[in-house]
Amino acid sequence: MLFLRPSLVLQGALEMLNVLDxxxxxxxxxxxxxxxxxxxxxxxxxxxxxxxxxxxxxxxxxxxxxxxxxxxxxxxxxxxxxxxxxxxxxxxxxxxxxxxxxxxxxxxxxxxxxxxxxxxxxxxxxxxxxxxxxxxxxxxxxxxxxxxxxxxxxxxxxxxxxxxxxxxxxxxxxxTRLTYPPRRKRVLGLQADKQSLSETFEFGHALLDIVDALTLDAIWGPLPLRIRLRTGQEIEKWSGLIAPEKLRCANPQNRSQRSHAKVSKRKRIDYENDRTLRTRSPLVNLRLEAELLLFIGQTGMNFSQALQLKVRQYSYKSTIDGYEVRDYKHRRQGEVLFEIHSDYKEVFDRYLTWRKSIFPRDTEGLLFPFIRRCGPSEDMPKKFFWQLSALCQKLGLSFIPPSRLRNTRVNWLLRRSRDTDLTSQQAQHSKETLVRIYEEPSLQIAMVEVARFWQSNDPALPSPAPGICDGVPVPIIGINPEAAQPDCIRPTGCLWCEHHRDIDSQDYVWSMASMRHLKILALKGFRAPVEGKTDEPPSLVEMAIERLTAKLRWFRQSNELRRGWVVEALARIDEAVYHPYWHYLIVAVEGD
Incomplete structure (x- = not known):
């Protein structure tokens, strides 16, 4: 048996006593x-x-x-x-x-x-x-x-x-060994991009219709409140009550059910006649949800920031495309709280008037004072916009949450302005955050940027021969010394130019076939002016014919569509139907 020294026992007891006390x-x-x-x-x-x-x-x-x-x-x-x-x-x-x-x-x-x-x-x-x-x-x-x-x-x-x-x-x-996986941005096609904006506009129209329907008279009026949308759809809101046709005792069968139905009917009448915030809070919260989403969509403000905004005495300063909303201070301008578009000013002023009537004593509270069972608080509830979400599901609309609404606004601004500095300032973000987090790839923007790149680096100008170029004559690598040198004057020289570009079209194939026919006519009618020099001029024409024939052969062998172009072009040449660019030259050579 082991015995502890008294000092150690006393020390342990004191430590235990200190913990307890x-x-x-x-x-x-x-x-x-x-x-x-x-x-x-x-x-x-x-x-x-x-x-x-x-x-x-x-x-x-x-x-x-x-x-x-x-x-x-x-x-x-x-x-x-x-x-x-x-x-x-x-x-x-x-x-x-x-x-x-x-x-x-x-x-x-x-x-x-x-x-x-x-x-x-x-x-x-x-x-x-x-x-x-x-x-x-x-x-x-x-x-x-x-x-x-x-x-x-x-x-x-x-x-x-x-x-x-x-x-x-x-x-x-x-x-640690934990890493954040690379964010893969989903590329939207043209149709998906348009569909996303279309859904956002439809959702915005629905929000405006809900705001217009939830007036003071409608909220304090008899139930149900009917919300009519511009699409012709209609929704009934019972402000927390169950619709009569969905009641369990809608058709009572026995004495107990009839008694329960009578009590339920009396309570229902009392509830409908009690036109206070106790019974009409669901309707008030529904309009607050719609107004909050409209506000975020217009200002681009973060959801949590918008939720904690206080009511101020607002003053407006006109800008180029809207208003700067400031906190009014006597004899001096307050700080800029947010910016709104000019069309939204009327909607915002109308909301402030409505809020003042609903909450007459809350003159310095939250801008969007949602009514909660547990009393007012500044922390966000777990389920937000549940009424709007359920309403959109019933109407067949896509519900756009604040994050997606703000993201759509940022990308729309970025695509319209193509200015990351301006967009990041409007979205209250750094340029790096804007590009890394918010910007979404767009096929339409990519197509425009690619077209602009090639237009600036490889501009397409009409060339003397069929096709396009940039107006800078540069011979191709390995050009035959006897071939025509490019000079942007003679059509034959374009066939050996580095900057000459073919056009993938039937009209281009027809023009090449007509040019080749003109060269064949020129070769047939060639007469050497001096003996001993009969090889040089014909060789230039022959090389041009071979070059054009090779191009036509490539088009013919590439696929069925281009093969049809070549067959059609040669048939037109046989029928003396020449391309308008070469028609008069060919007719002049033929002597018709």
């Missing part, structure tokens, strides 16, 4: 406003082994009841530093939604460390993180329950926080 620090985020039923953000569960795996709404009770056991003291410094970094990000204007996501990812990391018995302290956190990254890679390659992008983003989020906690000069993510 430890006063946990405040690890909440008091500056984050949440709804009445929302659980406040708290990092205290990370101090307990198994705390990261518990439900967030039960953690406070579990900690107070001691169900999680004593806190792990060695984690305290690490968790405090993580809390300081997240709090500093919020204080510096960081997105609350981003911090919320980071807290969730940190909890995933701690949950894995608790399950696999890895230490969580400042000295060992780097090794634990690298082991976790290998675990994520194992899930990607072997288990295959997550994809490579999800694993990379999860490790990147946690790694970025640890870099600040550990004050690292280089990202810890670079020490």
């Amino acid at each position: 430890l006063t946990l620090p405040t690890l909440t985020f008091p500056d984050v406003s949440l709804g009445m039923k929302k659980t406040p953000w708290d990092l205290r569960p990370l101090l307990f082994k198994g705390g990261a795996a518990a439900q967030a709404n039960r953690l406070a009770g579990l900690i107070d009841a001691g169900a999680l056991g004593p806190p792990v003291v060695e984690r305290l410094e690490l968790v405090q530093k993580i809390h300081e970094e997240l709090q500093a990000k919020l204080a510096g204007g960081g997105s609350k939604q981003t911090v919320k996501t980071e807290i969730g990812d940190i909890r995933v990391f701690f949950r894995w460390a608790d399950a696999s018995d890895h230490p969580l302290n400042l000295d060992a956190i780097e090794t634990t993180y690298l082991c976790w990254s290998d675990y994520l890679l194992h899930r990607v390659r072997i288990v295959k329950d997550i994809n490579e992008v999800s694993a990379y983003r999860l490790a990147r989020t946690v790694g970025a926080i640890l870099d600040k906690v550990l004050e690292r000069a280089k990202p810890i993510l670079l020490r």
Whole structure:
């Protein structure tokens, strides 16, 4: 039997006493406003082994009841530093939604460390993180329950926080084997490109029709509210009620069902007569959804930024194609909040008037104050635009989410202006982010750019012979010394020019056949003026005939379509139907 020294026993007892009597620090985020039923953000569960795996709404009770056991003291410094970094990000204007996501990812990391018995302290956190990254890679390659992008983003989020906690000069993510897969941009054809814009325009028209239908009189009027679209379609909205024909007791058969139907009918009448935000909030939220998407489509603002905009006293300054919207300040101009097109100004002013009537007391609240059961809050709900999404599905329309709406706007601006600096400024992004993330390949733009490239580097000009050139005579490599030299004057010289280009058309084949016929006539009528020089002039004509014959032979042997062109051209020559370019010369040589 082993006996411990009294000093060691006393030291262990004191350590246990310190753990039990430890006063946990405040690890909440008091500056984050949440709804009445929302659980406040708290990092205290990370101090307990198994705390990261518990439900967030039960953690406070579990900690107070001691169900999680004593806190792990060695984690305290690490968790405090993580809390300081997240709090500093919020204080510096960081997105609350981003911090919320980071807290969730940190909890995933701690949950894995608790399950696999890895230490969580400042000295060992780097090794634990690298082991976790290998675990994520194992899930990607072997288990295959997550994809490579999800694993990379999860490790990147946690790694970025640890870099600040550990004050690292280089990202810890670079020490892992996780990599972001290259983004393959899908190339849209002409039809798909037009279809994408067409769907966006149809969706925009539907949003305007919904906004026009949800007036004050319609919202506070009798139910159902009917929304008529310009396409002739119509939708009934019961503002949270079930349509009468879909009720279970629409046709009661016995006394119990009749009694239930009577009570249900009385409650239904009371609900319809209660014309307040309690009963008409679904209709108000539907218009807010439509107005928010119209606003994002016009301004190009990020969804989370638009959602947190406050109502201001707006002033407008006219620009070339729209207005700069500023926060009005007495005797001085405020900062530019956003820019809108001139056609949207009337829609935006009409919305502000409608909002003021719906929320008369909320004069300095959110610009788009969605009504929530758990009370107003600035954090984004899990299900957004669910009413519009369901309505579009019922109408057979494609629902365009804010990200795709903004992406379509950016690409439309880029294609219209072809100016990355201007487009990146409008989209509030750097030029590198615009090209790497937002720009989508377009077949139509590629065709235009290729045509412009060849027009500037290899311009097509009419040549004396059939075909086109750039007006710069350059002999081909290996030209026969006796062949006609290109000079952009004689048609025969074009046949040996480096810049001469054939044309893939029936008219070009007909013109070559006519030129060859003219050369044959010239060869037949040739008479040498001086003896001893009878070979040189005929050789020039013969080489031209051979060159033209070789071109016609290539067209004839390439495919059936071009073969038909050659057969048709030779038939026309036999019938004395010559190409208009050569007709008068041939007729003059023939003497007709």
